[in-house]
Amino acid sequence: MSIGTQIKQQRLKKGYTLEELAKLVGTSKQTIQRYETGVISNIPSDKIEALAMALGVSPAYLMGWEDKEKTDIFSIPGIMPMPKMKRVPRLGTIACGEPIMAEENFEGFDNIPDFIDCDFSLTCKGDSMINARIYDGDLVFIKMQPKVENGEIAAVMIDGETTLKRVYLEDNQLILQPENSAYRPFVYVNEQINDVRILGKAVWFASKVK
Numbered sequence: 001m002s003i004g005t006q007i008k009q010q011r012l013k014k015g016y017t018l019e020e021l022a023k024l025v026g027t028s029k030q031t032i033q034r035y036e037t038g039v040i041s042n043i044p045s046d047k048i049e050a051l052a053m054a055l056g057v058s059p060a061y062l063m064g065w066e067d068k069e070k071t072d073i074f075s076i077p078g079i080m081p082m083p084k085m086k087r088v089p090r091l092g093t094i095a096c097g098e099p100i101m102a103e104e105n106f107e108g109f110d111n112i113p114d115f116i117d118c119d120f121s122l123t124c125k126g127d128s129m130i131n132a133r134i135y136d137g138d139l140v141f142i143k144m145q146p147k148v149e150n151g152e153i154a155a156v157m158i159d160g161e162t163t164l165k166r167v168y169l170e171d172n173q174l175i176l177q178p179e180n181s182a183y184r185p186f187v188y189v190n191e192q193i194n195d196v197r198i199l200g201k202a203v204w205f206a207s208k209v210k
Contacts, residue, residue, distance in 0.1 A: 003043065006062050008036040010055040023111065024054035024085050084114040088141065090121045094155055095163045096134060097126025097183065110139060116204045119144045122155060122164075124205075128178035129153070129164055138207045140164060142200040153202040158186075159195055164202065169193075 011021050011032075018029045018036075025032070025047060034040040035051075043051075045059075052059040087109040110121045118141035127136055132153060134140060140155070148154045154167045156176060165176035165186070174193045176186040188196055 002038060002041075003048075003062055003064065004036045004038045004041070006064065007032075007051060007055070010057060010062075011036075014055060016054075020084070021051075021054060023087055025050040026111070085111050086114045087111055088118055088120055090123070090139070092122060093125050093162075094122040094140065095126050095161070096124045096129040096136065097163075097178075110141075110206075112141065112204070112206075116141060117143055118203050119200065122162075124164060128180045128183045131179035132166075133207065134164070134179070134205050135207060138205050140202050141204040141206075143203045144200040146198055148198060148201045155199040155202060157197045157199055162199070167198065 011018075016024075018032050022029045022032045027047065031040070035043055035047075048059050048062060052062050055062070090107040090110055092107065107123075112118070112121075121139050121141050124134055124138045124140055125136060129135075134153075142155050148167050150168050150170075151166055153164060156163055156165060156167065163176065163186075165178055168175040168177060172190050172193070174188040174196055176188075176196075178185065
């Protein structure tokens with residue numbers, strides 16, 4: 001059986017469309033179709049590995065070198081199948097410290113599990129949220145909404161600058177609380193509150209292994 005046939009059979013078995021598999025692998029729908037039809041038979045090794053991971057088999061199985069029953073990686077206890085994925089735009093940098101100028105520029109896409117309900121991602125800069133386990137360089141995923149509950153972490157814009165903080169609104173006072181005792185909270189009262197705009201709630205973050 002050719003590698004293209006193997007890819008198509010496993011894709012259909014998993015219930016993926018060409019576009020869905022392409023997103024998981026990091027390529028185009030047309031490229032996956034060319035793999036399956038044999039138009040492209042010399043598939044790069046990194047794409048074979050990505051295809052195998054997305055389809056739940058080993059690279060050797062896709063290549064026809066080993067039997068699937070012996071090499072299905074998800075038959076190993078503790079190994080879970082990859083969830084369905086989606087792409088969200090990355091829109092720049094957000095401060096975890098003093099507010100910085102907003103950089104709402106499209107920087108590409110991030111692949112994340114479909115169950116994460118968010119609209120875009122931002123790269124964190126600074127150390128004011130480390131007690132919430134959010135570090136410099138982490139990605140934070142934001143669900144767009146104009147309000148959050150007290151104590152929730154939000155992306156906030158202040159006079160055109162952005163920051164990531166816990167939000168507390170009490171009477172006529174808005175507090176943006178860092179998660180690092182080295183930083184003081186930002187406090188806004190009365191009319192000053194109108195200068196603060198909540199961009200959305202932080203619902204997920206991705207951190208490098210440290």
